[in-house]
Amino acid sequence: MKQNDTVKKLALAGVLTAVAVVGSFISFPILGSKCAPVQHMVNVLAAVVLGPWWGVGIAFAASLIRNLLGLGSLMAFPGSMVGALCCGLVYAMCRKLWLTCCAEAFGTGVLGGIAAYPVAKLLMGLNPTGLFVYIVPFLVSTVVGSILAYVLISALEKGGALNQIRTER
Secondary structure (H helix, E strand, C coil), X not given: CHHHHHHXXXXXXHHHHHHHHHHCCCXXXXXXXXXXXXXXXXXXXXXXXXXXXXXXXXXXXXXXXXHHCCCCCCCHHHHHHHHHHHHHHHHHHHCXXXXXXHHHHHHHHHHHHHHHHHHHHHHCCCCCCCCCCCHHHHHHHHHHHHHHXXXXXXXXXXXXXXXXXXXXX
16 A cells, blocks of 8 residues: 555656656746746645655656756756745645745745855856846745645635645655
8 A cells, every 4th residue: 555655646747747848848037047837836746745845846847857858957956945945844834825825935935045146156157146036036936836736726625626636645
């Protein structure tokens, strides 16, 4: 039985990673950053159905694949992974969707935005104007993605499908 749960989690993680990568085609540039709201929707969905560590793994895998395919930048790593961890931990603690979406927005928008500064400066050779320069563009992307996640998860819950895809932690 435990092996079936692991296989189910791996399959769902693979599907969510693919959704995040394909969803990166739905993006828009803001202040030098490529904003992809689908990644943030996936972060919240992963937090709800798989848990925080799976969410971080999905965010890492999606960021890696997007970078390898030339669909993203190195700033995708801190933005998506910090947000996935924050929303995953909040959902694990309180099981409130609205608070989970707020944690995704704060984690990606504020913490991920700050964490992107050294990535841009040290790894990408950019010269950002300040430590907080990526907060606004990251916030725009993550707020849109969090709203999409809230709507999607609420619909899945109302239709009873969420319990069928949710896995035991």
